[in-house]
Amino acid sequence: MSEREEGQTVDLEMLFRDEVVNSEAVDKAIRESGSPAGTYTTNPEEYPLNVFVEEREEKDADGKVTGKRRQITLTGLVFATIAGRDEKARVRIRISPDVRQAKEYDADTWTGGYLNKPDSQTKLFAMAAKVYEATVKDKPKSVVALVEFLKENPFRVRTMVGRDGEPVVLAISPTRGR
16 A cells, blocks of 8 residues: 555545555455355245346357356345354355256366266255255155245255355255254
């Protein structure tokens, strides 16, 4: 940061000239300000999940539209006790009934290739269906039935801390005792 003389008034123009010199400290502050990684539980009675449905364009590595994919996004608060502290986190769970393979990346750039495993939306959709099956003791009859179940019943989500400090959902599982 630039040095200022004591008593000098700071104005917006001076702030714009300042540099962010410690990007590691900025990244650390973002990571540490978020909710810790762990296993959280939804609480639909007090904090129901919001559901958004959309159809998104899919593109190849060159940006050409190759098709469409249905996506269901559930957002809301989840709760846990981690290291003796009550925690809450805001999560976004993206699932899709349209099966796709995981994309292969080099650093943060898609190579245009695919891995021999399902992508996260496919995986989380399958896990959600297994949560339904474990709880209801039957397979979901439709995507709508599955989504309504997720909105109305508690389930667990395992998270990690993403690059931006926000929780990333890795897995969905039934609550214990069900």
